[in-house]
Amino acid sequence: MNKIKALFVKYKELITYVVFGVLTTVVNFVCFWALNKIFGEHIYLLNNAVAWVVSVVFAYVTNKLWVFDSKSWRPKLVAREVAEFFAARLFSFGVEEGGLWLLVDKLGMGAISFAVFGFDITGQLIAKVILAVIVVILNYFFSKFVIFAKKKKSAHEGTEQKKDS
DSSP states (O other): HHHHHHHHHHTTTHHHHHHHHHHHHHHHHHHHHHHHHHHHHGHHHHHHHHHHHHHHHHHHHHHHIIOOOOOOOHHHHHHHHHHHHHHHHHHHHHHHHHHIIIIIIIGGGGGOOOEEETTTEEEHHHHHHHHHHHHHHHHHHHHIIITOEEEEOTTOOOEEOOOOO
16 A cells, blocks of 8 residues: 555656546536537537637646645736646647647548447547647646746745756
8 A cells, every 4th residue: 555655646746637637638528519519510619619718727727736736826926827828728729729620621530420329429529539639748748847847946046946857
């Protein structure tokens, strides 16, 4: 049991990122699916944009509090984090939107449709799953090394600086 606890402590950040990443993906997929059902799949790129906004807000809060332990709510720090978080997510959103357009519209995945256990699996959903893997990797990189990078105090200047690691 102690070995399991030691492994969890050692890899806590990665484990919690994966857990909250899965939850963020679930939020995104459920919103996307619901919006497609409500408003129709013909506006899937708009539906994806709305699902993205909802999931990014969820991801920011969970990443800040539980993944990267950024507990400060100082307005200046939060403003910087939010701006960087949304900018990074906007970049990965562009990758996802462009990838959806490429896979669904240009490469013909939009024509794929079949049912599994009563659930409709569409080419749009398959493309979204493929792109989710790419987006998760991009988002982790930006969150770990840019947005929530740990700070250290400079002994000479008494100022905070980002770690080089």
